[in-house]
Amino acid sequence: MPFSVDRIIRSKRKTIALQITEAGELWVRAPYHAKESDIYRVLFKHVAWVEKHLAAARQRKISCPQRLFAEGESFYYLGHTYPLCFSTQTPYPLLFDGATFVMHAGRQAEAARLFEKWYMEQAAAFLPERVAYWAARSGLQGQYVAVKVSRARKRWGSCSSKGSLNFSWRLMMAPIAVVDYVIVHELTHLRHHNHSAAFWQEVERQMPDYALHHRWLRQHGHLLSL
Template structure:
């Protein structure tokens, strides 16, 4: 099992001129072979990963070398969107305003372009999150069933996760996993990701045969891949 040592340090403690005080997350990983640097768009953090024998000084050297890149990436992040009343959250690519109505039925429902949340306002954030996950699983389930029937394959089960780097995955046992955040993407983007993972039930690789199956299931491959590259990080800023 990989062992990680994680520590958050205010970036203002280091000689880097960034737009705002931003935390650096230091990870020490037994699997790392070199010092690496990335931006975590969900947390809005700079993440430095160190191999077991590398010093913090090596990480600082990498940060200083790529200070301009760090500043550009952080400044390009979309604003964080909390799941609060009055905020707008996309659903199927269409913005929906969160509205609290203590008299409404059910924990949360869709109504006239809004996500209407019932009950105590103290539970609004959790209920919106639960609603988005449930809606994501419903929509993914419908698409996956259709694509599986078209390919003549069987899905063992579908799970939803809150991943940071992969929108979907297919396990050898036939389990499909998806990021719940895909429910916020346009329907045709969601369709592509589901088709991609269902196609892995026939070909657990990225061979020409695999891509032929994907093309049979959906016409949106290139456009959806481009959309996820451009707009996927924005989905990670919600919630």
């Protein structure tokens, strides 16, 4: 084949699925009982699809601008971009005044760490409220045990078997509607611990336009990084 498999993930799922990650890697999700020959039969059947999507993923990675943390550089916050400026007068390492990110001029060398810390703080305040809102709408109040913010780079969210909801801080760069979609997705896993037809029907019932937000993440998720 003109490509290699970067990772095979086995689980209780019943079918073999192919996934192209944001990093331009090919992952195969397969049942525990699937033979290697079964996996490669699926790969050979979908060679054209894999090549197309690998190329697109790698192109997105190339097009992602390298962060310089320079004066005037733009950063996302809830779907909008705001410029970064430096000041020797601010008493804070980094703050957001509603229109601009203001960083102390003496802390530029720590810019990546300061931005990540700031996004995590915003996520810790914002996400539990949005989860509570959607849980109330879907009748899932009290069904989850915690809302946690993670540093995950390959998953926007997850739902543990014990009902703990985890969300990447990078979601704070996405539009609110996209954040809500990820929340609805993970809340739905409290009822359906898979991606079955019933799962997606429940997601659609809660958010009829979920496919738009799912597609937005696939197309623009690579931009939500530092």
